[in-house]
Amino acid sequence: MRQAGTATYAQLCAQAATVGLACRGGFHPEDGDALPEVSGHPARTVVLLGFTGREQWPVFAASPESGDGAPHALDRWSRRVVGELASRFSAGAVYPFTGPPWWPFQRWAHRAERLYASPLGVLMHAEYGQWHAYRGALLLPYAVELPALKVWPNPCASCDEQPCVAACPAGALAGGRYAPEVCRDHVSSEHGSACRTQGCLARYACPVAATHRYTAAQAAFHLGAFIAARG
Numbered sequence: 001m002r003q004a005g006t007a008t009y010a011q012l013c014a015q016a017a018t019v020g021l022a023c024r025g026g027f028h029p030e031d032g033d034a035l036p037e038v039s040g041h042p043a044r045t046v047v048l049l050g051f052t053g054r055e056q057w058p059v060f061a062a063s064p065e066s067g068d069g070a071p072h073a074l075d076r077w078s079r080r081v082v083g084e085l086a087s088r089f090s091a092g093a094v095y096p097f098t099g100p101p102w103w104p105f106q107r108w109a110h111r112a113e114r115l116y117a118s119p120l121g122v123l124m125h126a127e128y129g130q131w132h133a134y135r136g137a138l139l140l141p142y143a144v145e146l147p148a149l150k151v152w153p154n155p156c157a158s159c160d161e162q163p164c165v166a167a168c169p170a171g172a173l174a175g176g177r178y179a180p181e182v183c184r185d186h187v188s189s190e191h192g193s194a195c196r197t198q199g200c201l202a203r204y205a206c207p208v209a210a211t212h213r214y215t216a217a218q219a220a221f222h223l224g225a226f227i228a229a230r231g
């Protein structure tokens with residue numbers, strides 16, 4: 001039984017699972033993180049929340065937001081379910097999609113779990129490879145003990161063929177770093193139908209954690225959002 005205003009990491013994760021989210025590790029903030037206060041108290045623990053592989057997608061797909069036809073369905077769903085979770089734990093919440101300026105979720109992710117940047121820019125996870133993402137972060141005004149970082153080797157360091165780089169039909173990874181405009185021009189053009197229908201071909205070419213690859217519907221949703229974000 002938890003006391004009001006406190007929680008263990010296991011309790012947080014169990015509750016997160018009930019709303020369709022996975023705990024993605026956490027960290028104890030420092031002054032430089034400049035996080036908002038939670039009901040007048042400094043945030044003492046940040047727990048990242050998100051999707052791992054294709055596991056949580058069906059919960060979002062069955063939600064009212066997914067079916068209402070209005071824009072930004074996944075962001076609106078994330079606000080609702082992360083917000084619900086925050087109120088259960090007397091926490092604040094921040095999101096990866098409010099910006100610019102953006103909250104630095106990938107920098108935080110490196111503090112929460114041992115991850116490695118792939119050539120695409122997407123972080124590699126020990127179990128899920130590139131197939132994971134962030135939907136929000138809980139800001140807890142109390143200290144929560146967090147799991148130790150799991151040590152594992154960077155799979156990209158021993159991947160000489162780099163099939164991800166070779167598979168990009170636009171050559172958006174050719175310069176040694178991801179060129180988002182080159183990618184988006186191609187994906188939005190008549191030549192980009194394979195990316196649009198099958199998902200990012202570079203990401204799918206990665207052999208790591210292939211069993212966790214997104215489903216066609218999940219991939220198509222993200223590519224659609226990426227094209228729509230052109231502004």
Ligand code: B12
Nearest residue numbers: 096102103104105106107121122123133134180200222226
């Ligand atoms: C802006 C942005 C983009 C821009 C990148 C523009 C650029 N290069 O400048 C665009 C729109 C191109 C983009 C595309 C994608 N993105 Co993006 N993006 C973001 C966002 C909203 C902000 C990043 C940022 O500027 N942060 C500010 C700095 C200060 O914070 P940071 O943590 O230190 O940021 C680092 C990263 O941005 C990284 N980086 C630089 N360039 C790129 C390019 C890509 C593709 C990625 C993934 C990271 C990355 O370097 C920064 C410095 O350390 C983040 C969410 C977030 N709040 O972090 C998602 C995020 C980084 N994106 C993500 C993903 C998955 C993608 C896509 C692969 C899929 C998608 N969302 O459709 C696509 C790639 C397109 C494809 N072919 O599929 C995920 C990465 C998850 C992971 N496993 O690592 C994030 C964390 C969103 C999430 N909800 O989980 N993205």
